[in-house]
Amino acid sequence: MNKIWIIEDDPSLARLISENLTKWGYPCEAAVDFDQLDKEFLKVQPQLIIMDVSLPGKSGHAWCAEIRKLSKVPILFLSSHSENLDIIMALNQGGDDYLTKPFSMEILVARIQALLRRTYSYEPSGTLMEFQGAVFNLADASLSKEGRQCELTKNEFKILQLLLENKNKVVSREKIMLKLWNSDCFVDENTLTVNVNRLRRKMEQLGIEDCIETRKGLGYLLHA
Numbered sequence: 221m222n223k224i225w226i227i228e229d230d231p232s233l234a235r236l237i238s239e240n241l242t243k244w245g246y247p248c249e250a251a252v253d254f255d256q257l258d259k260e261f262l263k264v265q266p267q268l269i270i271m272d273v274s275l276p277g278k279s280g281h282a283w284c285a286e287i288r289k290l291s292k293v294p295i296l297f298l299s300s301h302s303e304n305l306d307i308i309m310a311l312n313q314g315g316d317d318y319l320t321k322p323f324s325m326e327i328l329v330a331r332i333q334a335l336l337r338r339t340y341s342y343e344p345s346g347t348l349m350e351f352q353g354a355v356f357n358l359a360d361a362s363l364s365k366e367g368r369q370c371e372l373t374k375n376e377f378k379i380l381q382l383l384l385e386n387k388n389k390v391v392s393r394e395k396i397m398l399k400l401w402n403s404d405c406f407v408d409e410n411t412l413t414v415n416v417n418r419l420r421r422k423m424e425q426l427g428i429e430d431c432i433e434t435r436k437g438l439g440y441l442l443h444a
Contacts, residue, residue: 222336225266227251227283228298229275237270240325246332254278258286266293268335270328273299273310281313288314294335298323326355326364349384351444354428356380365426375400376419383432383442392439416440 224246228234238248249264251257254276261269269287273280284295294316299306302320310318316339317331330350349356354365361377362369372380378399383391397412420432433441 222267228272284313387444
């Protein structure tokens with residue numbers, strides 16, 4: 221099981237993150253001694269770190285650099301600052317991802333799952349996929365953004381999953397039809413067009429606009 225270490229000096233936020241991640245099956249431990257995080261890291265031995273940028277004493281950037289001398293464990297920064305310079309600094313110090321406060325717990329889980337997959341080839345059940353501020357839940361075939369949610373049909377689910385697995389790349393109509401009907405023959409191509417358009421309308425209702433692009437003669441591309 222992948223243990224997550226939460227380095228956050230706001231006890232209420234640390235507790236909220238821990239409670240939510242525990243529900244998703246991730247054991248969590250919160251940092252205790254913010255003056256000796258390098259030594260505490262060696263005791264905890266986490267598989268992923270959630271690190272606040274603003275900490276008492278040394279900054280999260282400085283502690284990230286110290287931990288990087290010991291391990292390549294993935295580090296996800298939390299910060300109330302969204303300026304490009306802050307994000308660049310965090311990543312240059314060895315961070316793997318950056319999430320701005322306030323944030324959705326669903327998006328935090330999606331980011332964690334993505335980091336674990338990239339680092340450990342880990343594939344959790346109930347995977348969440350994030351794009352353009354929206355969260356696609358493979359467990360219940362739902363799509364949500366900013367508190368609004370819609371359910372997808374089986375075909376809409378398969379189309380979105382395939383496009384997200386190949387985000388920012390063109391996916392041919394033939395490949396999509398094979399995933400939907402196990403055949404690129406004997407199915408009217410207009411049926412695929414209808415399904416894609418229905419998916420687009422549901423996404424637009426959630427405020428996700430101009431996300432799926434049609435490439436004439438090639439297929440579809442999802443901008444994520």
